[in-house]
Amino acid sequence: MKTQPSKVVAIVPAAGIGSRMQADIPKQYLPLGEQCILAHTLDVLLNHDKIDQVVVALNPEDQTFPSLAQATHPKLTTVVGGKERADSVLAGLKIADSGSWALVHDAARPCLKPSDIDKLLASRLDNPQGAILAMPVRDTMKRANTQGKIGETVCRESLWHALTPQLFPAELLASYLDKALQNGVNITDEASAMEWGGVQPALVIGRADNIKVTHPDDLALAELFLARR
Numbered sequence: 213m214k215t216q217p218s219k220v221v222a223i224v225p226a227a228g229i230g231s232r233m234q235a236d237i238p239k240q241y242l243p244l245g246e247q248c249i250l251a252h253t254l255d256v257l258l259n260h261d262k263i264d265q266v267v268v269a270l271n272p273e274d275q276t277f278p279s280l281a282q283a284t285h286p287k288l289t290t291v292v293g294g295k296e297r298a299d300s301v302l303a304g305l306k307i308a309d310s311g312s313w314a315l316v317h318d319a320a321r322p323c324l325k326p327s328d329i330d331k332l333l334a335s336r337l338d339n340p341q342g343a344i345l346a347m348p349v350r351d352t353m354k355r356a357n358t359q360g361k362i363g364e365t366v367c368r369e370s371l372w373h374a375l376t377p378q379l380f381p382a383e384l385l386a387s388y389l390d391k392a393l394q395n396g397v398n399i400t401d402e403a404s405a406m407e408w409g410g411v412q413p414a415l416v417i418g419r420a421d422n423i424k425v426t427h428p429d430d431l432a433l434a435e436l437f438l439a440r441r
């Protein structure tokens with residue numbers, strides 16, 4: 213008897229306000245070419261044939277989402293997000309089917325390529341407890357001292373930038389996120405909750421153009437990367 217392949221649920225935290233972007237609207241709704249950042253992100257996930265469902269966590273004050281063309285897509289569901297990114301992800305995980313894989317991807321990373329999703333999904337064969345897209349650090353790394361001067365040079369050999377998507381068995385991730393939050397652990401990405409639970413997620417090399425739009429300068433870069441497709 214053949215076992216059914218597990219379902220893949222994309223969870224998209226989109227409940228932030230984008231304070232570092234200093235715009236008058238949340239950054240996920242800033243225009244990037246013909247549509248907003250969030251719309252680009254959702255298109256990549258909704259159009260991927262191995263993603264069964266997309267769950268978007270929205271800010272409780274959000275009134276913009278229903279105006280997106282993607283809002284009525286049959287694969288898409290929304291939930292109300294929380295105070296921190298981890299709370300928003302947890303809200304999304306609550307509606308994921310049991311036994312599914314959660315592919316968590318920042319709304320603010322609109323330049324994700326389907327090939328990077330494929331690469332991450334393929335890594336499940338060797339990594340049943342999950343993996344993240346990441347990039348080896350390129351520059352020489354410095355740690356500052358309290359005076360803001362260089363205290364030391366940090367060996368970059370084993371340093372990586374953690375990107376998204378991050379892919380984990382949904383129930384395991386929900387359980388560690390929940391417990392870590394209850395224990396007051398600082399959770400900046402899904403992997404850090406898994407690490408806290410004793411799991412060592414795998415690092416899958418991702419593309420450098422999968423940037424997170426964080427500061428005003430990032431918009432032009434994201435526009436360039438999208439236009440080059």
Ligand code: CTP
Pocket residue numbers: 224225226227228229230231232233240269293294295296297298300301318319320321424425426
């Ligand atoms: N996010 C979320 N819920 C929160 C905070 C953040 O869903 N309570 C989401 C953001 O919408 C974003 C992603 O998590 O898609 C990554 O977070 P970040 O880039 O830090 O976005 P913001 O928190 O909105 O930006 P800032 O930190 O500059 O305020």
Ligand code: MG
Pocket residue numbers: 228
């Ligand atoms: Mg933030």
